[in-house]
Amino acid sequence: MDIPKGFSFEEASGGVEAYRLEDNGLQALLLQDATAPVATFMITYRVGSRHEPEGLTGACHFLEHLMFKGSARFNKQAGTSVFNVLQRVGARVNATTWLDRTNYYEMLPGEYLPLAVEIEADRMRGALLQDEDMERERTVILNELDRGENDSIRKLFHAVWAAAFTVHPYHHPVIGWRGDVERLTPDGLRHFYDTYYRPDNATVSIIGDFDKTEALGLVHRHFGQIASPEEALPTMHVCEPAQEEERRVVVRQAGWQGAVMVAWKSPRGLEADTDALDMLSAILSAGKNGRLYRRLTDTGLTTSAWGGISRFCDPGLAYVFARPAPDKTHEEVEAAIHATIDEIKENGITEEELQRARNQRKAQAAFSRDGSFSAAAELNEAIAAGDWKIYTTMQDRIHQVTGKHIQRVARKYFVENACTTGYYIPGYPD
């Protein structure tokens, strides 16, 4: 294929081709998949709750809501609201906000791909962001916030992140603190929109059944006229100070099923140590041969236990989460979690465990190509972490992880002074 006018080819990896619109810096990723006559169009803005200063928490998420309230050409007054136009053709359409990014996506029959491109281009710079819409949407978001607060486990996760990060914006929940959501102003949101919603801060991904030349032509036609501001994008330099002692938090709420979360500071998503922690997480929690199942759940101490690792722009958390069995205490569970980790720190892992984790990742990589949305979701997080090729090179990265590396990261990161422990202690309503 000849490279269409206006684009430069950047690189290809794992079936994904990266292009850039020369005039405004918009990146376009193409991944063809003709297994079904369906395509996913997604735009990822590299802005999330990480970019929110104190007092403006929840701004990114609020803005995401308002982006559905109308743009210059697609709005309710004209009978062309985003949901109406897209759902009419059967599209699955939504958006999500997370710590490092905000994404908007449409999964739709392939012949309607132009519609999705046109809408996302129109609202990149043409969102109406009207004051009256903001007030109506505020109560919607406050209800969303209340729904989240109903969930004790979500509150526990928020509490642990808030305790673990004292300076960095990972401290606050993506939806924002209630007081901020209640007070956010149209000017504040507009400033956010004008600062971050620009071609050179976005990547569009097209996945599914399409003709490449036509798809790039569409992107050029609709996004090519949008200029990136002359001002450089603001850079984020907030650095979380080193944690010097263990921290503890307790969430109390009506309920019946407690939980324990033990978390340690982890490195940036792109670092090789994160790959090793990722594999360690798999060895801890993958199925009945995982360390946590054998030590905690199979022995009747917990009803479930698993580990996770964040892969973000900035250092995040690696954690273990467990639900105590009915007659077991939080303290017993916490001690067993530490014993499981200490065993790995002391003796490392077996070659068999490492190979099993690799096999599981290999299968998951194949499964992630099952349907255009699945691939889009993984690309989205890779873009947010700082390099879309994490998605295509993950197999190579994890094959470079050795047992010794895993033991080394366990010793380096799972240390007492970088640990934050959270308990959810349910109260028992009458």
Add this chain to the structure above:
Amino acid sequence: MNVSPQRQARTPSFAERVSERLIGPCRLIMLRTPIQNVVTWCGSFHSAPDMGNKEELLLQHLVVSMLDKGAGTLDRFAVAEILEDKGAELAFSSDVLRIDFSGRALKKDVTEVLGLTALQLREPLLAEEELAKAKDRISASIKRSMESTSAQASGALRRRIYGVSHPNYIEEFEERLEQLQRLSIDDVRAYHAAHFGANACTLVVTGDVDENAVNEAVENHFAGWPSHEASPRFAETPEEHAPGVSTVAIPDKENVDVRLGHALAIRRNDPDYIPAFLGNFALGGNFSARLMQTIRDEMGLTYGIGASLSGVSTEYDGHWQVAVTLSKEYVQRGVEETVKQIRRFVAGGVTPEELQEKKTTVTGAFKVGLSTTFGLAKTLLSNVEQGFEIAYLDEFPDRVESVSVDEVNRAIAQVFVPNALHVTLAGNVREGDVKRACP
């Protein structure tokens, strides 16, 4: 917009693409798709519990939760090792009258994992030492439901609509916790012996399928599976209850889940089903439907509201429900406005433009839903479970397109009855908080 050259030829129908055969008692349906190396399967069989005896459903849950704790000569770790070494996925669940199973594996591993699936279904160890742990897991799951305003509001609605022997009835969570403790390993084994067999067993396999290999695996592992002799015992219709309000007070839950609903005298295979489905969709099927547009978009009262035909099958009646979440201070107004919109909708029906829009939404979404191997397998299986021919899936978009405005509005007027709505609430509310809003 052109699709890729290989897609430009006419897509053959399901009836043309699907390979289907009976292997012993098991109906095997296979559909190859262009995906590389990934194979997905979904299957089910009739377990026929006695719905009048709620212990049977709990026993069914217990058996299902113990299927992965060892089978044949393999202990729980050996079973897990087969799957985990391959990165394969295998899951079992209890769907009231049926047991469902589904899995996903790389092409080279499919036959072995299908063999394991059959072994776990047919010869689980059901070891006594695993029972207490299984009870703890189910107990934990029930307690999580008790904490969930959504589960509590939905359960309360179903208890207002159905009698205890209807498949859609949901028992009080506290009663289930008590019953669970009474069950013994002998009860669990007896339930497995009496209710696990190849009755109406169907297996759908999609993706990069090696048909010969799958045929052989099903021949080897499912063909000799005998049927059980249990016969289904359940009420097909809801009970007649006067509409009313139920409140489940849960402190600390400032978001209140609300359900409004009533019984539906309609089955999945009734001629009125698709018109009623389209009518319901126009009211609350998606973001651009009436309820989201008014209660959320215009009034800002909720994050989410939707309407659905729930628990409807070809075997028994279901119910119609509107689900809405409301912050405590908006409960009264939210319920009143929702009822107002429902009344307006039932009185006025849908417009031709609105119906046409919903038709293209439904047919487009049907296409999108079939774009993964799981979406295909699940849709094919559900179609068979409802008793439809494979060709029904090919005909579905045309059936939707052929429905007229009059048919939809007739169905709306006949099927949806605002004065019959029950209201249930769960969250930090007290009984009587929405008395005035009750239809």
